[in-house]
Amino acid sequence: MCERSIRRLKVSDLDACWKLDAATWNGSFWCRADYESELIRKESLVLGAFLDSHPGKPSVASHLAGLICVWTVLDEGHVLNLVVDTSWRSRGVGTALLVWAKEIAEHELGLAFLTLEVRAQNQGAVRLYERNGFHVVGRRKKYYHAPDDDAILMTWNIHNS
Numbered sequence: 001m002c003e004r005s006i007r008r009l010k011v012s013d014l015d016a017c018w019k020l021d022a023a024t025w026n027g028s029f030w031c032r033a034d035y036e037s038e039l040i041r042k043e044s045l046v047l048g049a050f051l052d053s054h055p056g057k058p059s060v061a062s063h064l065a066g067l068i069c070v071w072t073v074l075d076e077g078h079v080l081n082l083v084v085d086t087s088w089r090s091r092g093v094g095t096a097l098l099v100w101a102k103e104i105a106e107h108e109l110g111l112a113f114l115t116l117e118v119r120a121q122n123q124g125a126v127r128l129y130e131r132n133g134f135h136v137v138g139r140r141k142k143y144y145h146a147p148d149d150d151a152i153l154m155t156w157n158i159h160n161s
Ligand SMILES: CC(C)(COP(=O)(O)OP(=O)(O)OC[C@H]1O[C@@H](n2cnc3c(N)ncnc32)[C@H](O)[C@@H]1OP(=O)(O)O)[C@@H](O)C(=O)NCCC(=O)NCCS
Pocket: 024, 080, 081, 082, 083, 084, 085, 088, 089, 090, 091, 092, 093, 094, 095, 096, 118, 119, 122, 124, 125, 127, 128
């Protein structure tokens, strides 16, 4: 049995973030320095979901199963990255990270809205965002490359949700 916990990530979690990224993408999504700058930047919210397969045994290191990074400026939050370890998908980890980020955005940071871009072909992610209150507000043609794809723009308006 596994226990899950979510907490803000720190610079000391850099190796785990990088390992998760490298294991997920075909080639990395972000470079190590990108993670480092987001972990340092005080306006960024970076949360990690940890799974502990040996609850009650603090000597056994828990495993970073997913992370979300939200970049904030004034009253806007932009979801830059949401990723879950391939072996832990479809168990609610991505949803839990998004729900936590929304809670903090609304109640701690006092943001007005969250925005994001997602590949049009990434229908699983689009569904996850829609289930969690995000609406499609636009589309950028051929925004992504390798492979080519449009970007779907989505927003969660905190005060009209
Ligand atoms: C998109 C992503 C973050 C989703 O993470 P996840 O942990 O699998 O998300 P969840 O488990 O919360 O929800 C995904 C699906 O699992 C289902 N699910 C959730 N909990 C479940 C459970 N306990 N049992 C069975 N299914 C479950 C959800 O209903 C959902 O179903 P859907 O495919 O019909 O939409 C993950 O697939 C990922 O890392 N993809 C690569 C990176 C990416 O594309 N990121 C998003 C764009 S930046």
